[in-house]
Amino acid sequence: MRDWVMRLMDFVAPSGSEAAVVQALLDHVRDAADETWVDALGNGMARKRGEGPHLMLAAHVDEPGVMVIDIDDRGYLRVVSVGDVHARECAGRVVRFTNGTEGLVHADPSAKGDLDFDALVVDVGARSREEAERMAPIGTAGAVHVPHVTWGDDMVMGRAIDNRLGCAVAAEVFRKLAARGLNVSVAFTAQNAVGARAAQAAAFQLEPQYALVIDGAAADDVWHDDPAISLGKGPVLKVMDRASVVPLEGKRAVEQAADGLHLLLQHEVSRDAWSDTGAIQLAKAGCMAIGLGYPVRRAGAFAATADVSDAKGLVDLAVATAETLLG
């Protein structure tokens, strides 16, 4: 799983620019599905019809980034954020755009206080406006480049591990459930980092009775002696966030599945996240949506760390939960 996740992390896919990584994921599940398609908002979906109620798996494929918004006569780029990105995190870093162009981010040395995006300029080495327009036209998205690093077999640090690891989990769970003849679909959702904009449209098309929504969970085990969520201590039940509360039947199914597997389970209560879970549960007449996760240090930031062993536990947990709900 680790090497597959690291290949997925190589795709630069800020919200709205997910097409390439969505295709890679659909290629990975196509042979297990009756049909696959990409919708108007960029969600990639696979459907396998089978016995019993329909369970949807979802994981967002996008990541926060930047977008070219202006180019000056000298060929320097101005950028704005895509999703929740701080200008100070970009200063002095290398940006890699979706078309492969790379640039160095300069911060205005006279800017005072907290930096904003007006104080940033990206140099892509262009000698003129025209050259820059060819290299990175207005509207091109990019992300801060962070080479990935592995420690041992399972620890991975890099860009976009949140939520490419979740996509790998969702794909694998889909394949396992489809192989068992269950009625299942998977949505690799677009535009989550800008506010969970596309997941509801995915659920609208799929009309599931149940949804398991896979995403990173913020680990606080660096600065807290008594952390709520730690790497290496197992998958996470996302009990509540700003847009959803897991219904009791769903919570019991997850906990029962974890007990049956003798798996450590962590619980997340988040005040911050606007999740796909909240959007999916309210599509059409509604469905039971359950947020499941894997711990991530610096979740949502350009460089983050996760333990793939937690994600392997999450695959088992999601499969067992689905069997409890559908069985």
Add this chain to the structure above:
Amino acid sequence: MLLKELTEAFGPTGFEDEVRGVARRELDAMGLSVRTDVLGNVIASTGEHHPGPRVMLDAHMDEVGLMVTHIGEGREDGGLLRFRPLGGVDPRVLVSKPVLVGERRIPGVIGAKPVHLQQPSEREKPIPMEKLYIDIGARDADDARRHVKPGDPVAFATAYDELPHRMAKAKSFDDRVGCYILLEALRRWKGALPVFGAFTVQEEIGLRGAHAAAYQIQPDIAIALEGTVAHDVVGTPAHGQSTVVGKGPAITVQDGQTVAHRRFAEFLWETAKTRNIPVQWRRVKGGTNDFGAIHRVGKGVLGGAISVPVRYIHAPTQVVSLDDVMHAIDLVVAVLDEIAKGGFRP
């Protein structure tokens, strides 16, 4: 003249009746199928029997304005009207502006303490909205109540005028310019495609009408026609201008609530270029338009926005280039032609 009539029509958010009347009159004269939905959106359609894609063109009828909240009862403020904004209004643009209050269009002026009487500390800061009031010349509260009641909408009293160099000034170019483009595009376009014109309510307080309009239309493609921010004036570096007046309609790559469908944005751009219609990118992220609501409806909707640059947007007097308006109409008609020819497949 239709643009003058549209901009001078009274239409703060939630009170779009007069604008709706103008739109319906024009649409009826074109012989289109027209209906008004429960929220007050006007939806016109043509070519519904043709195979898709179904195209929704959107413009919002409402404008930013004010609402009366309280009629002063005291010895000092008796008969003066307190108000809150309807939509995003900067209190700094309000002082001394003439307004029209309520359905009877009672004239008034926004008053504030004269500079002679202000404390030095008061002069250093803009006057906050709660210290401003509307003076309709009433002698006292009872006198004012004969003309006005809390909940009455307030619009700026600005006449449309043409300026040199094909420019014009008026209130509410945001988004009567979109209503005008939509009407003229529907008047001109003759082709085989299901096209829906949605004149929506309550955009300025959260894109509310457009959501319901899109739900009814279920479009495959949607384009919001908007007036958008331009700040191509003194003291602004090129990257801070957002759009430039006179350089053609603007196409969005990202705003507060949408990330452009890249292939569709490029299709709009290429359509303009091949027909020699001037066009520019909207070079700012802030703000949004009805497409922010439309694209999330149902199974998701592909599309974007075509916007006319507006100087002093959301202020009592706004300025546009009439050439930009005409080019926007040209672009909308060209885009419909291309879609009908199969030049863009959803």
